[in-house]
Structure formats: C-alpha cells, structure tokens
Amino acid sequence: xxxxxxxxxxxxxxxxxxxxxxxxxxxxxxxxxxxxxxxxxxxxxxxxxxxxxxxxxxxxxxxxxxxxxxxxxxxxxxxxxxxxxxxxxxxxxxxxxxxxxxxxxxxxxxxxxxxxxxxxxxxxxxxxxxxxxxxxxxxxxxxxxxxxxxxxxxxxxxxxxxxxxxxxxxxxxxxxxxxxxxxxxxxxxxxxxxxxxxxxxxxxxxxxxxxxxxxxxxxxxxxxxxxxxxxxxxxxxxxxxxxxxxxxxxxxxxxxxxxxxxxxxxxxxxxxxxxxxxxxxxxxxxxxxxxxxxxxxxxxxxxxxxxxxxxxxxxxxxxxxxxxxxxxxxxxxxxxxxxxxxxxxxxxxxxxxxxxxxxxxxxxxxxxxxxxxxxxxxxxxxxxxxxxxxxxxxxxxxxxxxxxxxxxxxxxxxxxxxxxxxxxxxxxxxxxxxxxxxxxxxxxxxxxxx
Numbered sequence: 001x002x003x004x005x006x007x008x009x010x011x012x013x014x015x016x017x018x019x020x021x022x023x024x025x026x027x028x029x030x031x032x033x034x035x036x037x038x039x040x041x042x043x044x045x046x047x048x049x050x051x052x053x054x055x056x057x058x059x060x061x062x063x064x065x066x067x068x069x070x071x072x073x074x075x076x077x078x079x080x081x082x083x084x085x086x087x088x089x090x091x092x093x094x095x096x097x098x099x100x101x102x103x104x105x106x107x108x109x110x111x112x113x114x115x116x117x118x119x120x121x122x123x124x125x126x127x128x129x130x131x132x133x134x135x136x137x138x139x140x141x142x143x144x145x146x147x148x149x150x151x152x153x154x155x156x157x158x159x160x161x162x163x164x165x166x167x168x169x170x171x172x173x174x175x176x177x178x179x180x181x182x183x184x185x186x187x188x189x190x191x192x193x194x195x196x197x198x199x200x201x202x203x204x205x206x207x208x209x210x211x212x213x214x215x216x217x218x219x220x221x222x223x224x225x226x227x228x229x230x231x232x233x234x235x236x237x238x239x240x241x242x243x244x245x246x247x248x249x250x251x252x253x254x255x256x257x258x259x260x261x262x263x264x265x266x267x268x269x270x271x272x273x274x275x276x277x278x279x280x281x282x283x284x285x286x287x288x289x290x291x292x293x294x295x296x297x298x299x300x301x302x303x304x305x306x307x308x309x310x311x312x313x314x315x316x317x318x319x320x321x322x323x324x325x326x327x328x329x330x331x332x333x334x335x336x337x338x339x340x341x342x343x344x345x346x347x348x349x350x351x352x353x354x355x356x357x358x359x360x361x362x363x364x365x366x367x368x369x370x371x372x373x374x375x376x377x378x379x380x381x382x383x384x385x386x387x388x389x390x391x392x393x394x395x396x397x398x399x400x401x402x403x404x405x406x407x408x409x410x411x412x413x414x415x416x417x418x419x420x421x422x423x424x425x426x427x428x429x430x431x432x433x434x435x436x437x438x439x440x441x442x443x444x445x446x447x448x449x450x
Contacts, residue, residue, distance in 0.1 A: 032092040036432065038397030040332050043441030044379070046394070047424070050093040051433040055079045056403040058428040059108040061418040062117075063087070064148060065360045065449070070420065071096075071148045073117065075108040077415075077430060078129055078404040082110055082119060084149055090424045090436045096149055102137035104130050109164070111227075113171035113358065116197055117143040117151060122163035122180075127295055129405050138163030140177065142197045157192065157200045168227025169194070170357035174203060174251060176235070178226030181205070183213050186223025189237065191251045206254040208240055220261050225270055225289070227354065229277045234317070236284055238272030243286050245317045260312065260320040267291070267305040275312070276352055279364055282315040283323075283385055290348015290373050294406045301373075302341035307348040309370070311385045324386045329375045329393065344409035346373035351416045362419040366443050367391065369425065371414045377427050381443055392441040399431035406430060421449040 035049040052058055052074070060075040072093075074083045081101040086094040101107035102121060106128070109120035119141045124130035139158035143151040161180040165187055169175040179190040188207035194200050207224075210217025222240020229236040233249040234257075241263035247255045262271050270289040277284060288308040293301035309326040331337055340347040353369040355361045368380040368388070376395035382388045396412045407413060413430040420426075423445065425437040 033433065035435075036397050036400075039395060039435075040376075041392075041394040041437075042332075043392030044377075044394040044425075044437050044439050046435055046437050048087075048089075048091045048093050048436035049433060050085055050095055050436075052083055052085070053095045053098065055083060055098065056433045057430050058083060058434060059415050060110055061416050061426055061428065062110060062112045062355055063358065063360050063418060063420055063426075064112060064145070066148045069148070070360070070422075072418075072426060072434075073110060073112060074428065074434070075110045075119070077108055080105060080107050082107060085434065087420075087424070087426070087436065090422070093434065093436065099151055101141075104134050105136045105138070106130070106163075109166050111167040111169045111175070112145060113169050115144060115146040116169070116194065117145045118167050118169055118175055118194070119143065120164040120167050120177075122165055127406065136163075138180075140164050140167060140175075140192070140200075142194060142200060144197070154197045155200055159190075166226035168230070170230050174230075175200075176226065176228040176230070178224045179205075184211050185213070186211055186221075186240070187225070189224050189226075189228060189239070189254070191248075191254075204248075204250075204252040204254060206246060206256075208242070208244075219259070220263050222263075222268075222271065225273050227274065229275060229354075231277055236275050236277055236314070238275045238286055241268065241271045243272060243275060243284060243312050243320050245314060245320065258314075258316070258318040258320050260322065262308050262322075265305060266308040271308060273350065274352070274354060276354060276356075276364060276368070278382070278385075281385070282313060283382075284312040284314055284320070285352065285368055285382070286310050286312050287349040287352070287370065289350055290346045293344065293346045294408065296408050300341075301345070301347045302339075309349050311382065311388065324388055326380055326388045327390055329372055329378050329390065332395070340372075340375045343374045343411060345407035345411035345413050347375060348373060350414075353417055353419045355418055360421055360449065362421055362423070362445055365445060367439075367445065369417045369419055371417050371427065373413045373415075374411050376412065376414045377417055377425070377437070379439060379441070383443065391443060392439055394427070394435075394437055396427075396429055396432050396435060401431075403431050421447060423447040 057078040058074040106122040106124040191204040193203040210221040220241040235246040273289040379392040
C-alpha cells in the first residue's frame, strides 16, 4: 500500500512539474508588441507599444491606478466601444478587454474620476466610417469601474438630439458636457448632476448668444468643443471663436465674466478646441484644432488662416489678453517635405494633457504636451510664458497599412496624449495602436509615482 501511495504521489508531482513548465514557457513567450520602426524624435524615445488587439485608431485616453496596477482606458475612432489596457509595465502593455458600444455611433470620448466613468455617444458621418441614414445612439453612459476591468453600466442620459462630443469630469457632483441640444445650433455647455449616477439630471446650461434658435448674436458664434476647465466657482472654456471665463457659483445660471475673440485673424471652425489652466499662474494655454486634408474633396490643410496656439493672460477675468504665440513645428532634417503642410493629412494642433485632475496624471507645470496630427507629439516649454519654445517631439512612422478611412493619403495622424505620474507619455494615432514614450529633455518633471 505504501509503495502505491508513493507511486501516486510521484505521478502527481510529475504532472504538477509539467504544468508549471508549460505555464512558465507560456509566460516567457508573452512579449510586448514590437515598437514600429521608422519613428523620429528629439528629446524623446519610445519605450512600449500595443497594437490594441488589432483595434488601432484609438482616440481619447484616461488612466487609473488600482492596487498597484495601472489601467489605461481608450475610446476608438474605427471601432464602436472602449478598450482597457494594463500599462503597469510600460515596456510591456497588456491588452485586457474591449467593451462594446452601440453600432454606427461615435464612441471616441470618455472621462473618469475615482470609480465613475462617463462615455460619450454621438451621431457620426460617412467620412468617419458610419452611416448617417441608419440608426445611431446618443448621449452619455455612466459606468461603475470599481472593478477596473469589468465596467458596469449604471445609466444612460440622452440629449434628445445628436449626442455628446466631449466630457469634463473632475470629480464631485457635476460633469460638463459639449452637448447637441434641441433648439440650438452647435454644441453648448451643459452641466450634468451625477451625484446619483443611476439617475443623472441636467443642472444648468450656457451658450453663446446667437446659438439658440431665434436668438440674435452679439458677436462671433460657434459651438463648444469641450471640456470646461473648472476651478472652484470659475470655469474656463475654449468656445467656438473665443476664450470665455464664467462664474459658476450658481451652476443653474452660469454668468460670463470675460471673452476674448480670435476670429479674425485666426482660422474659423474649431478656433478654440480647448484651454488648459496653468496652476498657480493667471494663465491659460489655448489652441485650435487643425483641419483640412482629410478627404479629397476638402481644402488641403494650411489652406486658410493659421491655427491658434497661444498663451492667454487671465489676470483680469473680465479681460483675457493674448500674450504669446507658439512656434510652428518644422520638419526633421532630411525630410522629403519642406513644411508639414505638404506632408499629407492634417497638420495643426489637436489635444493636450488635459486629464491633470486625475491623481495618476502629471500635473500641469512648465511643459505643454500637444498632439499635432502629421507632426506627431510636440512638447513646449512655457517657463517663460511670453517666450514659449519647443523642447521635444516624436513622430510615429508612416503607416504601412490602412486601419481607418481617414486621411485620404495614408499618413500618421497623432490624436490624443496623456502623461502619467511615472513620466510615461501615451499617444494615440488614426492609423497606429498605442505608443508609450518618455521625455528626456530639459525641464523633465520628476516622477511622483513608481
């Protein structure tokens, strides 16, 4: 009997060892996706890459650390839904899950704070791979992300129109939405009370005079791209053609404090994409969204007035003032084009590291991280706000295969950027997956997390 037990124990041990060996080989065989070759950089280097399980063309980014693990959340341009990636090891990002969203609907924008995530739904167009003649969803979905890998839908708030473009949620009671609302032309600012996330309610709204049907304009009119930057009872907005400051001590009835119009001389359209408040200083960073060059029937990029990339003084909230313009990015030495205007696709500013309200995102200081479509990611030093200078840049390689329909010419188009408190820089691109970078230039912030 003893020898039988011994033989059985030996067999169990051998089986266990074999399983351990197989698992060990499998784990050793897991490798990060290879960083695509052909990138160019100054004072920056790539440290990691994910092809997002074949779902390239990601867009908006947000990050959350839970129990020592770092989870990156991404919206998508060419897929309807949102991705979750474990970026605890920046050199070896692990794709975890795709959360499906409604079909034929833009799901490019999302925002989170603590365990609440909000995802925007918006009607899209044929140029972006959707069918405007087929049903779509709209509004904002609220999710419980207490379990960071398994979001649980709590509610769905709708506009009754074509939906939400961008969301700002710095935590607390109110989210701010760039919302298309019945009876208005273009997106307006809507405050949403999310104190009961299962039953969100509109708490207030504000718009430029002339946006409401039948209303007379008192100046240039344009829609709100979002988000609003909230600082106590004040809100700072890039709104259509203007930088706007608001008193929101009564969220139900916001009041304009000041306005600075930029059209003319700067480009119309999304003249003010967003603004960033520089903490501890009476300053805003303000910029446009580059346009043109998407489709063959569009005017080429750089065909009109220049984009706005500037510092604005808000020392007097009632009188914002333009104090400096940023230098225009120049092509790398030896490039086959003399200007990014001639490279193909869009050229111009797009997104910056606006998620600095999140505890795991680098706080705004003297560096501005700004995506620039075909010019990649640009980093500017604003230590001297009247003399901003370029401090570094990274340009992804020219794509080798098409993921989404835009731009018409297959070219890199860097879209969003987020910088975590470890110093890792994440960027998305219309035709690539997720790049993870490090900045090595002057003024590199000291990481505050590991």
